[in-house]
Amino acid sequence: MAGNETKQKRLDELRQLREDNDRLKALLTSHGIRWEENPGPPQAPVPEPANPKISTAEKVAIFRRLFRGRTDVYPLRWEASNGKSGYSPACGNEWKPGICHKPKVRCGDCSQRLFLPVTDQVIYDHLTGKHTIGIYPL
Missing domain, CATH: 1.20.5 (Single alpha-helices involved in coiled-coils or other helix-helix interfaces)
Incomplete structure (x- = not known):
């Protein structure tokens, strides 16, 4: 009961x-x-793409125009297994056995640095999410 x-x-x-x-x-x-009960936040209309038929080369050109900086070197984002992350200059010799002496020698102290230039492929890879780059402003 x-x-x-x-x-x-x-x-x-x-x-x-x-x-x-x-x-x-x-x-x-x-x-x-x-x-009256609030139905929730107002739904913002989803904008139509400005030009859905834009080519890859045009997208890269727009990126270059909007984000100008040094073209001889660019920072590349890294993330460690312990959760730390940051940016360091992209190097063509990074982790190459016999050339790169990481982690004993810091990149800033390395005499074998080979900075990579900003290319259309680098920008394309950034736009597709393959890696994250930054810029070094002039």
Whole structure:
């Protein structure tokens, strides 16, 4: 019987809360205050692509025009297994056995650095998510 009494008690409480809610809604309405439930944040319309038929070469050209910097070297994002991340200059000799002495020698102290230039392929790989690059402003 205790289970039925508990259930009935909850139903009575629910009925009382709904009556209170209706009374408060009527009070708000009588004072000209809107009370309707908020349907959520307004949905922003999804814009159409500006030009869906733009070629890959044009996308790379737009990127080059918008993000100008040094063209002889670019920073490449790295992420360590411990969660640390950062950017360092892209190097053609990175991790090559016999040439790159990481992690004993820091890149900034290395005499074998071979900076990679910004090419259309590098930008394309960035745009497709293969890697993340940055720019060194002039």
